[in-house]
Amino acid sequence: MIKTDTHLHTLHSHGKATVEAMFHAARAKGIDIIGFSEHSPRPETHSYPSDYQPRLIEGFPTYVADVKRLRDEFKNEATVLFGLEMDWVEGNETFIADTLKAHDFDYVIGGIHFIDTWGFDYRKEDWQVLSESRQVELYQQFYATMANMARTGLFNIVAHPDIIKIFSVDLFREWAAGDEAKAAFRTALTAIHDAGMAIEISSAGLRKPCKEIYPCPQFIALASEMGIPVSFGSDAHSEASVGYAFDQLEQYARKFGYTDSVYFVKRRMHSRKF
Numbered sequence: 562m563i564k565t566d567t568h569l570h571t572l573h574s575h576g577k578a579t580v581e582a583m584f585h586a587a588r589a590k591g592i593d594i595i596g597f598s599e600h601s602p603r604p605e606t607h608s609y610p611s612d613y614q615p616r617l618i619e620g621f622p623t624y625v626a627d628v629k630r631l632r633d634e635f636k637n638e639a640t641v642l643f644g645l646e647m648d649w650v651e652g653n654e655t656f657i658a659d660t661l662k663a664h665d666f667d668y669v670i671g672g673i674h675f676i677d678t679w680g681f682d683y684r685k686e687d688w689q690v691l692s693e694s695r696q697v698e699l700y701q702q703f704y705a706t707m708a709n710m711a712r713t714g715l716f717n718i719v720a721h722p723d724i725i726k727i728f729s730v731d732l733f734r735e736w737a738a739g740d741e742a743k744a745a746f747r748t749a750l751t752a753i754h755d756a757g758m759a760i761e762i763s764s765a766g767l768r769k770p771c772k773e774i775y776p777c778p779q780f781i782a783l784a785s786e787m788g789i790p791v792s793f794g795s796d797a798h799s800e801a802s803v804g805y806a807f808d809q810l811e812q813y814a815r816k817f818g819y820t821d822s823v824y825f826v827k828r829r830m831h832s833r834k835f
């Protein structure tokens with residue numbers, strides 16, 4: 562059974578619940594390694610049409626204090642991890658490094674939600690006007706940017722490793738089965754491997770229009786072959802989604818030979834059976 566959830570959000574970004582409420586929701590589901598990975602500040606050049614950034618920046622010190630307080634208060638009952646889902650915004654490496662230096666995070670999840678300055682996971686309409694060849698180009702760009710992200714050595718975990726399929730899953734599925742995708746996956750996974758990172762198996766995709774676990778079978782099969790570890794994340798933004806569909810994630814991971822998942826304490830990897 563999976564008892565580690567390393568990807569939780571709170572109302573400090575666009576989540577619905579407090580740090581404390583998310584903690585208790587995790588405990589109620591038998592989860593005892595509870596990783597908070599709130600969204601990060603982002604350069605002003607990168608924003609969504611409707612954005613949580615002003616609230617996040619204002620509330621960030623409270624987020625930090627809340628997580629640390631829970632960590633101390635419940636240390637005999639559960640392991641609370643202080644993490645961050647840092648937006649990978651290419652070309653802004655200094656901004657990212659400075660953000661990460663400001664706190665003693667246990668771990669940093671690298672989340673790719675932007676290609677150039679476009680938040681591609683925001684609305685389906687943006688995708689509907691794109692030609693198939695343009696969409697395939699974006700898949701390629703997504704994995705090239707993932708490799709660049711890994712090569713910085715700033716991150717521990719790759720978030721939702723094929724979120725790029727969110728609004729075009731049929732085309733993505735077709736592409737993912739081909740040689741071109743395999744080469745793109747291999748390039749990204751080689752950089753991830755060399756950086757000592759893990760990839761996330763996420764149930765968020767099941768709740769999104771793609772209705773699939775992140776990442777796809779071809780990507781995880783190659784990751785497994787290359788000995789890359791996995792972490793489990795619900796990417797919950799509400800109490801109800803904490804540990805979401807972890808029975809499905811467990812079955813899925815086992816199919817590719819995984820028996821252990823990882824988490825990070827003070828940026829050091831730890832492994833645990835599930």
Ligand SMILES: [Zn+2]
Nearest residue numbers: 646672720721
């Ligand atoms: Zn994300």
Ligand SMILES: [Zn+2]
Nearest residue numbers: 568570646796
């Ligand atoms: Zn997230």
